[in-house]
Amino acid sequence: xxxxxxxxFMSEKYKTYPGGLFFVTLTVVGWIDVFTRSEYADIVVENLxxxxxxxxxxxxxxxxxxxxxxxxxxxxxEKLLSDVLRDFKSFTAKKIIQAIEHSPSESRREWLxxxxxxxxxxxxxxxTCQFWQHHNHPIDLFSAKWIDEKINYIHQNPVKARxxxxxxxxxxxxxxxxxxxxxxx
Numbered sequence: 680x681x682x683x684x685x686x687x688f689m690s691e692k693y694k695t696y697p698g699g700l701f702f703v704t705l706t707v708v709g710w711i712d713v714f715t716r717s718e719y720a721d722i723v724v725e726n727l728x729x730x731x732x733x734x735x736x737x738x739x740x741x742x743x744x745x746x747x748x749x750x751x752x753x754x755x756x757e758k759l760l761s762d763v764l765r766d767f768k769s770f771t772a773k774k775i776i777q778a779i780e781h782s783p784s785e786s787r788r789e790w791l792x793x794x795x796x797x798x799x800x801x802x803x804x805x806x807t808c809q810f811w812q813h814h815n816h817p818i819d820l821f822s823a824k825w826i827d828e829k830i831n832y833i834h835q836n837p838v839k840a841r842x843x844x845x846x847x848x849x850x851x852x853x854x855x856x857x858x859x860x861x862x863x864x
Contacts, residue, residue, distance in 0.1 A: 694761075694817070695759050695760040695761045695817050696759070697754070697756070697757045697758065697759060698753065699753060699760070699819055699820075700739070700751065700752070700753045700819075700820045700821075700826065701751070701752060701753065701760055701817035701818060701819060701820060702749070702750070702751050702817070702818040702820055702825075702829040702833075703749070703750050703752065703760070703764065703815045703816070703817045703818075704747055704748070704749050704750075704815065704816060705747060705748045705750075705764065705767075705768060705811055705812075705815055706746060706747040706748075706811065706812045707746045707747060707810060707811060707812070708794070708795065708798035708809050708810065708811065708812055709794055709798060710746040710747070711746055711791065711794055712745035712746050713745070713746065713775065713791070713810075714743050714744065714745050714746065714748075714851070715745050716785070718778060718782070719775050719778060719779075720743045720851050722771055722774045722775050722778060723743055723748060723771055723775075724743070724851070724859055724860060726767055726770055726771050726774070727741065727767070727860055728859060728860060730763055730766075730767055731860070734754075734758070734763050734766065734767075735754045735755035735756060735758045735763065736752060736754055736760075736763050736767075737752060737753050737754065737755060737863045738750055738751070738752045738853070738860060738862060738863060739751040739752060739753075739826075739830065739853075739862050739863050740829070740830040740833045740834065740853045740862055741833065741852065741853045741860060741862075742833045742834065742836050742837065742849070742851065742852040742853065742854070743851035743852070744836055744837065744840065745840075749832075749833045749836060750833075751820065751826065751829050751830055751833065760817060761815070761817070764815055768810075768811040771810070771811075772808070772809075772810035772811055775810060776792070776795060776808050776810060779791050779792065780792065792808070795808035795809055795810055796808055833852070833853070834846040834852060834853070834854040837849040837851075837852060
């Protein structure tokens with residue numbers, strides 16, 4: 680592959696397009712284990728629900744791990760998934776940081792806020808904290824085999840991490856039978 684072809688491939692590799700189905704991972708800066716606290720994971724769930732009802736997000740599989748969120752998802756109409764994820768990340772970052780700042784039981788408050796401020800250095804001047812990493816690395820799922828592989832990966836993630844013994848036991852996953860977020864089928 681020539682240099683020009685390589686540049687084109689890299690610029691197109693992590694792009695979304697209307698109607699596409701993607702595997703995405705949203706990661707907390709520094710891989711910080713924030714979602715070990717249910718109140719922060721619940722903020723993510725509430726906002727995923729909001730995005731499905733009001734922003735055209737369609738979720739086929741999802742799982743919140745301690746430091747990241749995996750999803751197989753798409754958007755309706757001509758909306759770009761990257762736009763919906765940008766808004767989702769911005770809103771949840773603010774809500775979670777506020778929750779950390781105001782939680783009387785958060786023993787890691789100073790440490791977490793210090794790390795979020797550290798990761799914001801070099802960003803725009805008005806940015807004081809950064810919660811999510813900038814990239815989502817959407818992977819285009821263009822075959823049934825890839826879709827099945829990624830959904831299985833998502834559901835097995837908490838099992839491989841030894842958080843639960845079976846995918847259906849993990850509350851913050853579409854494998855959980857009583858999940859608040861019903862996967863689109």
